[in-house]
Amino acid sequence: xxxxxxxxxxxxxxxxxxxxxxxxxxxxxxxxxxxxxxxxxxxxxxxxxxxxxxxxxxxxxxxxxxxxxxxxxxxxxxxxxxxxxxxxxxxxxxxxxxxxxxxxxxxxxxxxxxxxxxxxxxxxxxxxxxxxxxxxxxxxxxxxxxxxxxxxxxxxxxxxxxxxxxxxxxxxxxxxxxxxxxxxxxxxxxxxxxxxxxxxxxxxxxxxxxxxxxxxxxxxxxxxxxxxxxxxxxxxxxxxxxxxxxxxxxxxxxxxxxxxxxxxxxxxxxxxxxxxxxxxxxxxxxxxxxxxxxxxxxxxxx
Numbered sequence: 001x002x003x004x005x006x007x008x009x010x011x012x013x014x015x016x017x018x019x020x021x022x023x024x025x026x027x028x029x030x031x032x033x034x035x036x037x038x039x040x041x042x043x044x045x046x047x048x049x050x051x052x053x054x055x056x057x058x059x060x061x062x063x064x065x066x067x068x069x070x071x072x073x074x075x076x077x078x079x080x081x082x083x084x085x086x087x088x089x090x091x092x093x094x095x096x097x098x099x100x101x102x103x104x105x106x107x108x109x110x111x112x113x114x115x116x117x118x119x120x121x122x123x124x125x126x127x128x129x130x131x132x133x134x135x136x137x138x139x140x141x142x143x144x145x146x147x148x149x150x151x152x153x154x155x156x157x158x159x160x161x162x163x164x165x166x167x168x169x170x171x172x173x174x175x176x177x178x179x180x181x182x183x184x185x186x187x188x189x190x191x192x193x194x195x196x197x198x199x200x201x202x203x204x205x206x207x208x209x210x211x212x213x214x215x216x217x218x219x220x221x222x223x224x225x226x227x228x229x230x231x232x233x234x235x236x237x238x239x240x241x242x243x244x245x246x247x248x249x250x251x252x253x254x255x256x257x258x259x260x261x262x263x264x265x266x267x268x269x270x271x272x273x274x275x276x277x278x279x280x281x282x283x284x285x286x287x288x289x290x291x292x293x294x295x296x297x298x299x300x301x302x
Contacts, residue, residue: 018116019055023075025115026094026122030075033109034090039172039188041088042077050075053089054223056146059134061096063120069096070131072148074190074221074235091190091221091237093135095125104128126186132164132176136184139217139240147223149234153205156216158182158240180245182216186238190221195236200282209281211274213242 023030031047034040053074061069071094078087100108100121107123125131140158142150152158162179174186187195198218205214220234250271257264291299 018057019073020052021115022055022071022112022117023050023052023073025112025117026110029110029112029122030092034077037188039174040090041172041189047077049078051078051087052076054147054221056148058138058145058148059131061117061120063098066098068125068128068131070094070125070134071096072146074223089190089235091186091188093125093131093186095121095123095128095131097121097123126166126174126176129164132166132184133161133178135176135238136164136178136182136240137161139184139219142217144222147221148219148237149222150217150219152217153202153215156214158217177243179243181243182240183243184238184240187236190235190237192233192235194234195239198236198239200286201239201241203285204278204281207281207285209278209285211278211281213244216240216242 027050030050035043035047053076055074056072057069058072059068059070061071073092073094074089075092076087076089094109095104095107096117097104098120100123104123104127107127109122109124111121112118126135136158138145138150139152140160142152144150159178159181162181164176164178167175167177167183173188176184176186178184185197187197198215201212201215204212217240218236219238220236222234253267254264257267
């Protein structure tokens with residue numbers, strides 16, 4: 001896999017213009033595609049432009065052959081000429097093929113008419129089992145690829161080549177389940193720093209809390225933000241955890257029990273005990289302050 005990373009930070013041009021050229025050729029299609037995604041946070045606000053934060057060619061995207069390419073992009077919403085003005089940063093994983101199989105047709109984003117991807121099918125990569133499987137394999141081997149850095153928890157076993165399937169009900173991220181062994185949560189709107197999903201599950205795991213699956217592996221971006229005001233440090237991009245098959249949302253369990261006329265008392269008590277154990281674990285694992293009655297009154301008054 002070639003180590004090709006393209007950065008656009010504080011006005012410094014990247015060493016290779018391929019990432020910028022690819023984004024320019026895709027911008028029109030992405031401006032239409034992004035607002036229609038469930039995880040897009042800017043609904044109701046006009047999307048006027050995109051600027052490149054970083055690009056990494058995870059798999060070669062050159063034309064020819066039957067193997068798909070994989071392009072990882074971090075893009076910021078807002079005018080490309082003024083990336084320092086703010087906007088949200090989104091993670092895009094784009095598959096690239098000469099011929100798109102029929103089963104992947106719903107994932108198509110564009111066929112650019114110009115640029116380095118001209119004439120090729122560019123599509124949402126996490127719906128492609130080959131590319132989702134590649135991401136899992138990459139998490140098995142810690143290391144760096146461009147501005148992407150892959151980590152594995154000490155002693156954790158990352159499953160080998162289980163069949164991936166995306167989950168369709170996510171709101172703020174995209175999740176892919178690998179067999180019945182693991183689930184990869186890919187964060188779409190990313191911010192500098194450690195994502196709470198990784199920070200909290202890691203803290204609970206260190207303190208032996210068995211109620212929350214610990215992180216098996218994760219990956220992050222080391223690309224700097226485009227604005228001087230943006231905090232430095234890595235951005236968590238995705239977390240792999242053990243998958244719990246058959247899990248159900250507690251609220252949905254309660255509703256189904258009520259609809260069926262079943263007693264939910266025992267299950268409610270078990271949910272309450274589990275929630276209490278998790279909160280007690282967080283209190284032990286993280287800095288904790290005890291709020292007095294007077295302080296609580298002042299906070300409420302404020």
